[in-house]
Amino acid sequence: MAEKIKVDKLTFYYGATPAIKNITLTVEGNTVLALIGPSGCGKSTFLRCINRMNDIIPNTRAEGDICIDGKSIYNPKFNVTGLRRRVGMVFQKSNPFPKSIFDNIAYGLKINGMTDRYEIESTVEKSLKSTALWDEVKGRLDESALGLSGGQQQRLCIARTIAVQPEVILMDEPASALDTISTQKIEELIQDLKKNYTIIIVTHNMQQAARVSDMTAFFYMGDLIEISSTGKIFTRPDMEMTENYITGKFG
Amino acid sequence: MTTHLEQELEAIKSKVFEMTDLAIESIAKSIQAMKNSDARLAEQVLREDSLLDSLEVEIDNECIRVLVTRQPAAVHLRFVLAMLKINTDLERIGDLSTNIADEAIKLHGRPALKPLVDIPRMGEIAIGMLRDVFSAITERDAGLAREIIDRDRDIDTLNMQVYRELFSYMAENPHTISHALGLIMVAKALERIGDHVTNIAERAVYYIEGIDIRHMEE
Numbered sequence: 001m002a003e004k005i006k007v008d009k010l011t012f013y014y015g016a017t018p019a020i021k022n023i024t025l026t027v028e029g030n031t032v033l034a035l036i037g038p039s040g041c042g043k044s045t046f047l048r049c050i051n052r053m054n055d056i057i058p059n060t061r062a063e064g065d066i067c068i069d070g071k072s073i074y075n076p077k078f079n080v081t082g083l084r085r086r087v088g089m090v091f092q093k094s095n096p097f098p099k100s101i102f103d104n105i106a107y108g109l110k111i112n113g114m115t116d117r118y119e120i121e122s123t124v125e126k127s128l129k130s131t132a133l134w135d136e137v138k139g140r141l142d143e144s145a146l147g148l149s150g151g152q153q154q155r156l157c158i159a160r161t162i163a164v165q166p167e168v169i170l171m172d173e174p175a176s177a178l179d180t181i182s183t184q185k186i187e188e189l190i191q192d193l194k195k196n197y198t199i200i201i202v203t204h205n206m207q208q209a210a211r212v213s214d215m216t217a218f219f220y221m222g223d224l225i226e227i228s229s230t231g232k233i234f235t236r237p238d239m240e241m242t243e244n245y246i247t248g249k250f251g
Numbered sequence: 252m253t254t255h256l257e258q259e260l261e262a263i264k265s266k267v268f269e270m271t272d273l274a275i276e277s278i279a280k281s282i283q284a285m286k287n288s289d290a291r292l293a294e295q296v297l298r299e300d301s302l303l304d305s306l307e308v309e310i311d312n313e314c315i316r317v318l319v320t321r322q323p324a325a326v327h328l329r330f331v332l333a334m335l336k337i338n339t340d341l342e343r344i345g346d347l348s349t350n351i352a353d354e355a356i357k358l359h360g361r362p363a364l365k366p367l368v369d370i371p372r373m374g375e376i377a378i379g380m381l382r383d384v385f386s387a388i389t390e391r392d393a394g395l396a397r398e399i400i401d402r403d404r405d406i407d408t409l410n411m412q413v414y415r416e417l418f419s420y421m422a423e424n425p426h427t428i429s430h431a432l433g434l435i436m437v438a439k440a441l442e443r444i445g446d447h448v449t450n451i452a453e454r455a456v457y458y459i460e461g462i463d464i465r466h467m468e469e
Contacts, residue, residue, distance in 0.1 A: 184254075191255045210320045234319040 004029040004198045005050065005168065010064035012045055012054065019045040021222045022064070027215070032190060032199045034213035034230065036206055037245070041219040043202045047170050050200065051087035052080055068168065085112065088161035092173040094153035096145035096160075101137050104145045104156055108164045127163040131155045131189055151182025158189065162197070169193065171201040175208065187212050206246055210234050218242045256321045260330055263313050264388075267334055267341070270306045271385050273299070274344045275378050278444060281351035282374035285437060286367050290359040296352035303345035310338045326458070333458035340447040340454075344381075347440040347447075354433045364420060364430045373409045373441040376402060380448040387455050396455040397464075399448065406445035413438040 005027040012020045020042035027033050035043035048054045050066060052073060066073050073083055096104050105124045114120055124141070128134040133155045137148070145156055154174060161169060171190070175183040190199060190212045203209050209216050210230055217227040218239075226239045237243050244250055253261075277296050284293035314335045317323060323331055380399050387395040417431040456464050 188254060207322050211322065230320055231316045235315060 002029045003027075004068065005200075006067045006070075007050075008065045008067070010046075010049060010062065010066060012042075012049055012062045013060060014045075014057070015059050019222055020049075020219070020224075023224045025217060025224060025227050027198060027200065029198050030194055030196070031214040032194050032201060032212055033215045033217060034209035035200065035202045035217050035219060036204075036209045037219035037225075038250070039204075040221075042222040043217075043219045044172055046219065047172055047200060047202050050168065050170055051084050051089060053084075053089065055080065085164055086166050087168040087170060088164070088166035089170045090154070090158050090161055090172070090174045092176055094150060094157050094177075096148070096153050096156050098144065098146060100142045101145045101148070101156065102141040105160050105163045108160055112164050123163055127159040128156075130162060130192070131159040132185060133159055149182070151178045151185060154178060154182070154186060155189065158186075158193075162193070166197065168198045168200070171199065173202055173204060176204060183208070206234075218245060220245070256317070256323060256327060259313075259317050259321065260323075260327060263310060263317065263331070263334055266306060266310050266313065267337060268385060270303060270310065270338070270341045271381060273303050273306070274341045274348070275381055277303070277345055277348035278351075278374055278378055278381075278441075281348040281355065282371055284352055284355040285358070286371055288355070288359050288361075288363070290356050293352040293355035293359070297349050300345050300349050303342055307338055307342040311335065314338075326461075329458045329461055333454040336454050337451050340450045344444050344447050347444050350440045351437050354437050358430065358433055361430060364417075364427055364434065367434075369409045369413045369416075370434065370437055370441065373406050373413075373438065373445070376406050376409075377441055377444045377448060380445065380452070384448060384452050384455055387452065388458065391459045393456050393459040396452040396459065399452040403445045403449045406442055410438050410442040 003026050007023055007025050007027075010020065010023045011018050023046060035046060037043050045054065049062060050068075050073075054060055054062070062074060068083075068086070072078065097107060099107065102124055105127050106120050109120050109123055114123070125134060125138075128137060133152060136152060137156075145153065148156060154177075158169075158174070174190075175186045178186065187208065190201065193199060194214075201209075201212065203212075213230045215227060216230045216233040218225045218233065218237075218241075220241060226233065226237055226242045228238070233242060234246060237246065277299060280292055281296045283289065284296065314331050317331055321327075380402050383395060384399050386392070387399065414435055417435050420427045421431045450465075453463075453465050456462060
Protein backbone atom coordinates (compact mmCIF):
# COMPACT_ATOMS: atom_id res chain seq x y z
CA MET A 1 0.00 0.00 0.00
CA ALA A 2 1.18 3.50 -0.77
CA GLU A 3 2.33 5.89 1.91
CA LYS A 4 -0.23 8.70 2.09
CA ILE A 5 0.90 10.79 5.04
CA LYS A 6 4.38 11.02 6.44
CA VAL A 7 4.97 12.90 9.67
CA ASP A 8 8.59 13.68 10.36
CA LYS A 9 9.83 14.86 13.77
CA LEU A 10 6.78 17.03 14.32
CA THR A 11 6.76 19.20 17.42
CA PHE A 12 3.94 21.66 18.00
CA TYR A 13 4.12 24.50 20.50
CA TYR A 14 1.37 26.45 22.22
CA GLY A 15 3.50 29.43 23.30
CA ALA A 16 6.68 27.90 24.64
CA THR A 17 5.08 24.59 25.67
CA PRO A 18 5.29 21.68 23.27
CA ALA A 19 1.93 19.89 23.09
CA ILE A 20 3.33 17.12 20.92
CA LYS A 21 6.99 16.24 20.76
CA ASN A 22 9.07 14.89 17.92
CA ILE A 23 6.34 12.73 16.39
CA THR A 24 7.35 10.53 13.48
CA LEU A 25 4.92 8.18 11.82
CA THR A 26 3.46 7.23 8.46
CA VAL A 27 -0.10 6.49 7.42
CA GLU A 28 -0.78 4.30 4.44
CA GLY A 29 -3.52 5.12 1.96
CA ASN A 30 -7.00 3.59 2.42
CA THR A 31 -6.42 2.67 6.04
CA VAL A 32 -7.87 3.91 9.32
CA LEU A 33 -5.46 5.16 11.97
CA ALA A 34 -6.86 5.59 15.48
CA LEU A 35 -5.20 7.95 17.95
CA ILE A 36 -5.71 6.98 21.57
CA GLY A 37 -4.42 8.32 24.86
CA PRO A 38 -5.60 10.15 27.98
CA SER A 39 -6.96 13.70 27.83
CA GLY A 40 -4.29 16.27 27.10
CA CYS A 41 -1.91 13.76 25.51
CA GLY A 42 -1.81 15.73 22.27
CA LYS A 43 -3.87 13.53 19.99
CA SER A 44 -6.28 16.28 18.90
CA THR A 45 -3.41 18.72 18.46
CA PHE A 46 -1.69 16.17 16.28
CA LEU A 47 -4.86 15.62 14.25
CA ARG A 48 -5.30 19.32 13.66
CA CYS A 49 -1.72 19.67 12.44
CA ILE A 50 -2.60 17.46 9.47
CA ASN A 51 -4.85 20.07 7.88
CA ARG A 52 -3.09 22.99 9.55
CA MET A 53 -6.17 23.87 11.61
CA ASN A 54 -3.83 24.94 14.39
CA ASP A 55 -2.56 27.80 12.21
CA ILE A 56 -5.51 29.90 13.28
CA ILE A 57 -4.54 29.71 16.97
CA PRO A 58 -2.30 32.67 17.84
CA ASN A 59 1.15 32.17 19.34
CA THR A 60 1.62 28.64 18.08
CA ARG A 61 4.24 27.11 15.84
CA ALA A 62 5.20 23.78 14.35
CA GLU A 63 8.63 22.24 13.89
CA GLY A 64 9.33 19.25 11.74
CA ASP A 65 7.19 18.40 8.75
CA ILE A 66 4.16 16.59 7.42
CA CYS A 67 4.08 15.37 3.82
CA ILE A 68 0.95 14.27 2.00
CA ASP A 69 1.71 12.30 -1.15
CA GLY A 70 5.32 13.31 -0.71
CA LYS A 71 4.65 17.08 -0.64
CA SER A 72 5.35 19.13 2.47
CA ILE A 73 2.17 20.81 3.72
CA TYR A 74 4.22 23.16 5.90
CA ASN A 75 6.07 24.53 2.88
CA PRO A 76 5.28 28.27 2.87
CA LYS A 77 4.17 28.02 -0.76
CA PHE A 78 1.69 25.26 -0.01
CA ASN A 79 -1.94 26.18 -0.69
CA VAL A 80 -3.65 25.87 2.70
CA THR A 81 -7.19 26.29 1.34
CA GLY A 82 -6.54 23.51 -1.13
CA LEU A 83 -5.13 21.42 1.72
CA ARG A 84 -8.35 21.76 3.72
CA ARG A 85 -10.34 20.58 0.72
CA ARG A 86 -8.07 17.57 0.37
CA VAL A 87 -8.07 16.89 4.11
CA GLY A 88 -11.62 17.06 5.42
CA MET A 89 -12.53 17.16 9.06
CA VAL A 90 -15.42 15.91 11.18
CA PHE A 91 -15.76 17.24 14.69
CA GLN A 92 -16.98 15.86 17.99
CA LYS A 93 -20.14 17.88 17.95
CA SER A 94 -22.05 17.79 14.71
CA ASN A 95 -22.15 21.27 13.23
CA PRO A 96 -24.52 21.39 10.28
CA PHE A 97 -25.12 24.79 8.72
CA PRO A 98 -28.52 26.31 9.58
CA LYS A 99 -29.64 25.50 6.06
CA SER A 100 -31.55 22.73 4.34
CA ILE A 101 -30.17 19.20 4.22
CA PHE A 102 -29.53 19.66 0.51
CA ASP A 103 -27.76 22.99 0.91
CA ASN A 104 -25.51 21.67 3.66
CA ILE A 105 -23.85 19.48 1.07
CA ALA A 106 -24.34 21.69 -1.99
CA TYR A 107 -22.66 24.66 -0.27
CA GLY A 108 -19.19 23.13 -0.30
CA LEU A 109 -19.64 22.05 -3.89
CA LYS A 110 -20.63 25.56 -4.99
CA ILE A 111 -17.75 27.31 -3.28
CA ASN A 112 -15.48 24.78 -4.93
CA GLY A 113 -16.77 25.96 -8.29
CA MET A 114 -19.43 23.40 -9.16
CA THR A 115 -22.23 25.16 -11.04
CA ASP A 116 -24.08 22.47 -12.97
CA ARG A 117 -27.37 21.84 -11.17
CA TYR A 118 -27.53 18.21 -12.27
CA GLU A 119 -23.97 17.54 -11.14
CA ILE A 120 -24.68 19.13 -7.76
CA GLU A 121 -27.84 17.07 -7.28
CA SER A 122 -26.16 13.84 -8.18
CA THR A 123 -23.19 14.56 -5.90
CA VAL A 124 -25.56 15.37 -3.01
CA GLU A 125 -27.35 12.08 -3.59
CA LYS A 126 -24.12 10.11 -3.87
CA SER A 127 -22.72 11.63 -0.66
CA LEU A 128 -25.92 10.92 1.26
CA LYS A 129 -25.95 7.37 -0.04
CA SER A 130 -22.38 6.71 0.95
CA THR A 131 -23.16 7.84 4.48
CA ALA A 132 -26.26 5.62 4.54
CA LEU A 133 -28.42 8.70 5.07
CA TRP A 134 -30.19 8.86 1.71
CA ASP A 135 -33.06 6.53 2.56
CA GLU A 136 -33.71 8.42 5.78
CA VAL A 137 -33.80 11.93 4.26
CA LYS A 138 -34.55 11.65 0.54
CA GLY A 139 -38.12 12.85 0.99
CA ARG A 140 -37.18 15.98 2.93
CA LEU A 141 -34.00 17.36 1.41
CA ASP A 142 -35.32 20.91 1.63
CA GLU A 143 -36.03 20.71 5.35
CA SER A 144 -33.63 22.23 7.85
CA ALA A 145 -30.66 20.05 8.77
CA LEU A 146 -31.14 21.14 12.36
CA GLY A 147 -34.28 18.96 12.49
CA LEU A 148 -32.24 15.79 12.10
CA SER A 149 -31.26 13.62 15.05
CA GLY A 150 -27.74 13.92 16.48
CA GLY A 151 -26.59 10.78 14.70
CA GLN A 152 -28.11 11.90 11.42
CA GLN A 153 -26.54 15.36 11.78
CA GLN A 154 -23.15 13.76 12.29
CA ARG A 155 -23.59 11.58 9.22
CA LEU A 156 -24.69 14.69 7.30
CA CYS A 157 -21.46 16.38 8.35
CA ILE A 158 -19.52 13.38 7.09
CA ALA A 159 -21.53 13.49 3.84
CA ARG A 160 -20.69 17.20 3.56
CA THR A 161 -17.03 16.40 4.08
CA ILE A 162 -16.85 13.67 1.47
CA ALA A 163 -18.93 15.58 -1.11
CA VAL A 164 -15.92 17.70 -2.01
CA GLN A 165 -13.91 14.49 -2.53
CA PRO A 166 -11.15 14.87 0.00
CA GLU A 167 -8.34 12.33 0.13
CA VAL A 168 -7.99 12.26 3.87
CA ILE A 169 -10.71 12.54 6.53
CA LEU A 170 -9.80 13.60 10.06
CA MET A 171 -12.33 12.73 12.74
CA ASP A 172 -12.14 14.17 16.22
CA GLU A 173 -14.25 11.93 18.46
CA PRO A 174 -17.02 11.74 15.86
CA ALA A 175 -19.28 9.48 17.91
CA SER A 176 -18.69 10.62 21.46
CA ALA A 177 -21.98 12.50 21.66
CA LEU A 178 -24.07 9.78 20.06
CA ASP A 179 -26.10 6.84 21.33
CA THR A 180 -25.09 3.21 20.70
CA ILE A 181 -27.01 2.69 17.48
CA SER A 182 -25.83 5.96 15.92
CA THR A 183 -22.31 5.17 17.05
CA GLN A 184 -22.53 1.78 15.42
CA LYS A 185 -23.67 3.40 12.18
CA ILE A 186 -20.76 5.84 12.23
CA GLU A 187 -18.34 2.99 12.92
CA GLU A 188 -19.73 0.93 10.05
CA LEU A 189 -19.48 4.02 7.87
CA ILE A 190 -15.82 4.54 8.75
CA GLN A 191 -15.09 0.98 7.64
CA ASP A 192 -16.89 1.56 4.35
CA LEU A 193 -15.25 4.92 3.70
CA LYS A 194 -11.72 3.61 3.96
CA LYS A 195 -12.12 1.99 0.53
CA ASN A 196 -11.88 5.49 -0.91
CA TYR A 197 -10.26 7.62 1.78
CA THR A 198 -7.52 7.61 4.33
CA ILE A 199 -8.97 8.21 7.77
CA ILE A 200 -7.45 9.36 11.04
CA ILE A 201 -9.71 9.24 14.05
CA VAL A 202 -9.23 10.51 17.58
CA THR A 203 -11.26 8.58 20.10
CA HIS A 204 -11.50 8.35 23.85
CA ASN A 205 -13.17 5.01 23.48
CA MET A 206 -10.49 2.34 23.22
CA GLN A 207 -12.97 -0.31 22.14
CA GLN A 208 -14.03 1.97 19.34
CA ALA A 209 -10.41 2.35 18.23
CA ALA A 210 -10.12 -1.44 18.24
CA ARG A 211 -13.30 -1.81 16.22
CA VAL A 212 -12.72 0.70 13.46
CA SER A 213 -9.00 1.03 12.85
CA ASP A 214 -6.24 -0.82 11.06
CA MET A 215 -3.46 0.96 12.93
CA THR A 216 -3.47 2.47 16.40
CA ALA A 217 -1.16 5.10 17.83
CA PHE A 218 -0.93 5.61 21.58
CA PHE A 219 -0.01 9.13 22.73
CA TYR A 220 0.97 10.10 26.25
CA MET A 221 1.93 13.59 27.47
CA GLY A 222 2.73 14.71 23.94
CA ASP A 223 4.87 11.70 23.08
CA LEU A 224 4.01 9.00 20.62
CA ILE A 225 4.58 5.93 22.79
CA GLU A 226 3.72 3.26 20.27
CA ILE A 227 2.17 2.82 16.86
CA SER A 228 1.34 -0.58 15.46
CA SER A 229 -1.37 -2.64 13.84
CA THR A 230 -4.54 -2.47 15.92
CA GLY A 231 -4.58 -6.24 16.39
CA LYS A 232 -1.08 -6.11 17.84
CA ILE A 233 -1.64 -3.06 20.07
CA PHE A 234 -4.66 -4.70 21.67
CA THR A 235 -3.19 -8.19 22.09
CA ARG A 236 0.54 -7.76 22.68
CA PRO A 237 1.71 -4.14 22.74
CA ASP A 238 5.46 -3.61 22.87
CA MET A 239 5.43 -0.91 25.54
CA GLU A 240 4.37 -1.48 29.12
CA MET A 241 2.80 1.98 29.19
CA THR A 242 0.51 1.05 26.28
CA GLU A 243 -0.48 -2.15 28.05
CA ASN A 244 -1.24 -0.24 31.24
CA TYR A 245 -3.39 2.24 29.35
CA ILE A 246 -5.42 -0.26 27.37
CA THR A 247 -5.96 -2.48 30.40
CA GLY A 248 -7.28 0.53 32.30
CA LYS A 249 -4.47 0.90 34.83
CA PHE A 250 -4.28 4.60 34.18
CA GLY A 251 -5.84 7.24 32.01
CA MET B 252 -27.54 -5.29 5.79
CA THR B 253 -24.49 -7.33 6.74
CA THR B 254 -22.20 -5.58 9.18
CA HIS B 255 -18.44 -5.76 8.97
CA LEU B 256 -18.47 -8.01 12.04
CA GLU B 257 -20.85 -10.41 10.32
CA GLN B 258 -18.64 -10.48 7.24
CA GLU B 259 -15.67 -11.37 9.40
CA LEU B 260 -17.62 -14.11 11.20
CA GLU B 261 -18.64 -15.49 7.83
CA ALA B 262 -14.98 -15.66 6.82
CA ILE B 263 -14.17 -17.58 10.01
CA LYS B 264 -17.04 -19.95 9.30
CA SER B 265 -15.74 -20.63 5.78
CA LYS B 266 -12.34 -21.51 7.19
CA VAL B 267 -13.88 -23.85 9.78
CA PHE B 268 -15.89 -25.50 6.99
CA GLU B 269 -12.73 -25.89 4.95
CA MET B 270 -11.14 -27.55 7.94
CA THR B 271 -14.15 -29.84 8.33
CA ASP B 272 -13.83 -30.98 4.72
CA LEU B 273 -10.17 -31.73 5.30
CA ALA B 274 -10.96 -33.66 8.50
CA ILE B 275 -13.63 -35.70 6.70
CA GLU B 276 -11.21 -36.43 3.89
CA SER B 277 -8.52 -37.51 6.29
CA ILE B 278 -10.85 -39.94 8.12
CA ALA B 279 -12.07 -41.36 4.81
CA LYS B 280 -8.57 -41.76 3.38
CA SER B 281 -7.12 -43.34 6.50
CA ILE B 282 -9.94 -45.91 6.62
CA GLN B 283 -9.51 -46.55 2.91
CA ALA B 284 -5.79 -47.06 3.48
CA MET B 285 -6.57 -49.58 6.25
CA LYS B 286 -9.09 -51.45 4.14
CA ASN B 287 -6.96 -51.70 1.04
CA SER B 288 -3.62 -51.92 2.83
CA ASP B 289 -2.61 -48.84 0.86
CA ALA B 290 0.55 -47.41 2.42
CA ARG B 291 0.85 -44.59 -0.13
CA LEU B 292 -2.61 -43.29 0.70
CA ALA B 293 -1.74 -43.55 4.41
CA GLU B 294 1.38 -41.47 3.84
CA GLN B 295 -0.73 -38.89 2.04
CA VAL B 296 -2.92 -38.61 5.17
CA LEU B 297 0.20 -37.97 7.26
CA ARG B 298 1.42 -35.27 4.88
CA GLU B 299 -1.93 -33.51 4.58
CA ASP B 300 -2.36 -33.19 8.33
CA SER B 301 -0.19 -30.08 8.24
CA LEU B 302 -3.01 -28.33 6.33
CA LEU B 303 -5.28 -28.86 9.32
CA ASP B 304 -2.57 -27.69 11.69
CA SER B 305 -2.00 -24.44 9.87
CA LEU B 306 -5.74 -23.77 9.53
CA GLU B 307 -6.09 -24.30 13.29
CA VAL B 308 -3.55 -21.57 13.98
CA GLU B 309 -5.12 -19.28 11.38
CA ILE B 310 -8.63 -19.68 12.79
CA ASP B 311 -7.41 -19.13 16.35
CA ASN B 312 -5.69 -15.91 15.32
CA GLU B 313 -8.77 -14.72 13.43
CA CYS B 314 -11.03 -15.43 16.42
CA ILE B 315 -8.69 -13.61 18.80
CA ARG B 316 -8.52 -10.67 16.43
CA VAL B 317 -12.31 -10.49 16.15
CA LEU B 318 -12.71 -10.76 19.93
CA VAL B 319 -10.33 -7.91 20.56
CA THR B 320 -11.22 -5.62 17.69
CA ARG B 321 -14.97 -6.18 17.35
CA GLN B 322 -16.01 -7.08 20.88
CA PRO B 323 -18.80 -9.36 19.70
CA ALA B 324 -21.79 -9.87 21.99
CA ALA B 325 -24.61 -12.40 22.41
CA VAL B 326 -24.96 -14.74 19.42
CA HIS B 327 -21.86 -13.29 17.78
CA LEU B 328 -19.81 -13.87 20.92
CA ARG B 329 -21.12 -17.43 21.28
CA PHE B 330 -20.25 -18.06 17.64
CA VAL B 331 -16.62 -16.99 18.10
CA LEU B 332 -16.23 -18.99 21.33
CA ALA B 333 -17.78 -22.06 19.69
CA MET B 334 -15.52 -21.77 16.64
CA LEU B 335 -12.43 -21.46 18.83
CA LYS B 336 -13.27 -24.76 20.50
CA ILE B 337 -14.57 -26.57 17.40
CA ASN B 338 -11.29 -25.64 15.76
CA THR B 339 -9.36 -27.61 18.39
CA ASP B 340 -11.66 -30.63 18.02
CA LEU B 341 -11.17 -30.66 14.25
CA GLU B 342 -7.42 -30.52 14.62
CA ARG B 343 -7.55 -33.46 17.05
CA ILE B 344 -9.69 -35.41 14.57
CA GLY B 345 -6.91 -34.85 12.04
CA ASP B 346 -4.34 -36.19 14.51
CA LEU B 347 -6.45 -39.28 15.22
CA SER B 348 -6.73 -39.94 11.48
CA THR B 349 -2.95 -39.88 11.27
CA ASN B 350 -2.87 -42.48 14.08
CA ILE B 351 -5.08 -44.69 11.89
CA ALA B 352 -2.83 -44.00 8.92
CA ASP B 353 0.20 -44.99 11.02
CA GLU B 354 -1.42 -48.33 11.77
CA ALA B 355 -2.21 -48.82 8.08
CA ILE B 356 1.48 -48.33 7.31
CA LYS B 357 2.49 -50.81 10.03
CA LEU B 358 0.01 -53.43 8.82
CA HIS B 359 0.90 -52.93 5.17
CA GLY B 360 1.90 -56.16 3.44
CA ARG B 361 0.65 -58.41 6.23
CA PRO B 362 -2.20 -60.81 5.50
CA ALA B 363 -5.54 -59.54 6.78
CA LEU B 364 -6.65 -60.97 10.11
CA LYS B 365 -10.26 -60.69 9.04
CA PRO B 366 -12.23 -58.62 6.56
CA LEU B 367 -12.78 -55.14 8.00
CA VAL B 368 -16.47 -54.46 8.49
CA ASP B 369 -17.08 -52.69 11.79
CA ILE B 370 -14.14 -50.32 11.53
CA PRO B 371 -15.23 -48.87 8.15
CA ARG B 372 -18.76 -48.66 9.56
CA MET B 373 -17.47 -46.63 12.51
CA GLY B 374 -15.70 -44.34 10.05
CA GLU B 375 -18.87 -43.89 8.02
CA ILE B 376 -20.89 -42.95 11.10
CA ALA B 377 -18.23 -40.46 12.24
CA ILE B 378 -18.10 -38.86 8.78
CA GLY B 379 -21.90 -38.65 8.65
CA MET B 380 -21.97 -37.00 12.06
CA LEU B 381 -19.33 -34.48 11.04
CA ARG B 382 -21.17 -33.60 7.82
CA ASP B 383 -24.45 -33.13 9.65
CA VAL B 384 -23.01 -31.08 12.48
CA PHE B 385 -22.05 -28.44 9.97
CA SER B 386 -25.51 -28.43 8.47
CA ALA B 387 -26.73 -27.92 12.04
CA ILE B 388 -24.44 -24.90 12.40
CA THR B 389 -25.36 -23.42 9.02
CA GLU B 390 -29.08 -23.95 9.52
CA ARG B 391 -28.83 -23.11 13.23
CA ASP B 392 -30.65 -26.35 13.92
CA ALA B 393 -30.09 -27.32 17.58
CA GLY B 394 -32.40 -30.35 17.22
CA LEU B 395 -30.13 -31.83 14.57
CA ALA B 396 -27.06 -31.12 16.74
CA ARG B 397 -28.64 -33.02 19.64
CA GLU B 398 -29.58 -35.91 17.38
CA ILE B 399 -25.94 -36.16 16.22
CA ILE B 400 -24.79 -36.49 19.81
CA ASP B 401 -27.02 -39.57 20.18
CA ARG B 402 -25.33 -41.21 17.20
CA ASP B 403 -22.06 -41.36 19.09
CA ARG B 404 -23.49 -44.34 21.00
CA ASP B 405 -23.50 -46.40 17.79
CA ILE B 406 -19.78 -45.77 17.43
CA ASP B 407 -19.17 -46.73 21.06
CA THR B 408 -21.15 -49.95 20.62
CA LEU B 409 -19.19 -50.88 17.51
CA ASN B 410 -15.94 -50.12 19.32
CA MET B 411 -16.85 -52.56 22.11
CA GLN B 412 -17.87 -55.13 19.50
CA VAL B 413 -14.52 -54.80 17.70
CA TYR B 414 -12.70 -55.05 21.01
CA ARG B 415 -14.52 -58.23 22.06
CA GLU B 416 -14.05 -59.87 18.70
CA LEU B 417 -10.34 -59.10 18.51
CA PHE B 418 -9.89 -60.15 22.11
CA SER B 419 -11.19 -63.60 21.21
CA TYR B 420 -8.76 -63.77 18.25
CA MET B 421 -5.88 -62.96 20.57
CA ALA B 422 -7.01 -65.50 23.17
CA GLU B 423 -7.23 -68.21 20.53
CA ASN B 424 -4.00 -67.43 18.74
CA PRO B 425 -1.30 -65.34 20.41
CA HIS B 426 0.38 -64.80 17.00
CA THR B 427 -2.44 -62.43 16.14
CA ILE B 428 -1.79 -60.18 19.14
CA SER B 429 0.22 -57.43 17.48
CA HIS B 430 -2.11 -57.29 14.47
CA ALA B 431 -5.22 -57.33 16.64
CA LEU B 432 -3.82 -54.62 18.92
CA GLY B 433 -3.26 -52.46 15.84
CA LEU B 434 -6.91 -52.84 14.88
CA ILE B 435 -8.01 -52.12 18.46
CA MET B 436 -5.98 -48.88 18.30
CA VAL B 437 -7.73 -47.96 15.07
CA ALA B 438 -11.17 -48.61 16.57
CA LYS B 439 -10.17 -46.59 19.63
CA ALA B 440 -9.10 -43.69 17.40
CA LEU B 441 -12.48 -43.77 15.66
CA GLU B 442 -14.24 -43.89 19.01
CA ARG B 443 -12.28 -40.77 20.03
CA ILE B 444 -13.18 -39.10 16.74
CA GLY B 445 -16.83 -39.74 17.62
CA ASP B 446 -16.25 -38.01 20.97
CA HIS B 447 -14.74 -34.98 19.25
CA VAL B 448 -17.69 -34.72 16.87
CA THR B 449 -19.95 -34.93 19.93
CA ASN B 450 -18.01 -32.02 21.42
CA ILE B 451 -18.52 -30.08 18.20
CA ALA B 452 -22.26 -30.78 18.31
CA GLU B 453 -22.39 -29.59 21.93
CA ARG B 454 -20.62 -26.35 20.96
CA ALA B 455 -23.13 -26.02 18.11
CA VAL B 456 -26.00 -26.16 20.62
CA TYR B 457 -24.21 -23.57 22.75
CA TYR B 458 -23.82 -21.29 19.73
CA ILE B 459 -27.44 -21.70 18.63
CA GLU B 460 -29.27 -21.70 21.96
CA GLY B 461 -26.73 -20.34 24.42
CA ILE B 462 -27.11 -23.46 26.57
CA ASP B 463 -24.15 -25.49 27.76
CA ILE B 464 -25.27 -29.12 27.46
CA ARG B 465 -21.93 -30.70 28.34
CA HIS B 466 -21.94 -33.25 31.15
CA MET B 467 -25.73 -33.09 31.40
CA GLU B 468 -26.39 -36.64 30.20
CA GLU B 469 -26.65 -38.41 33.54
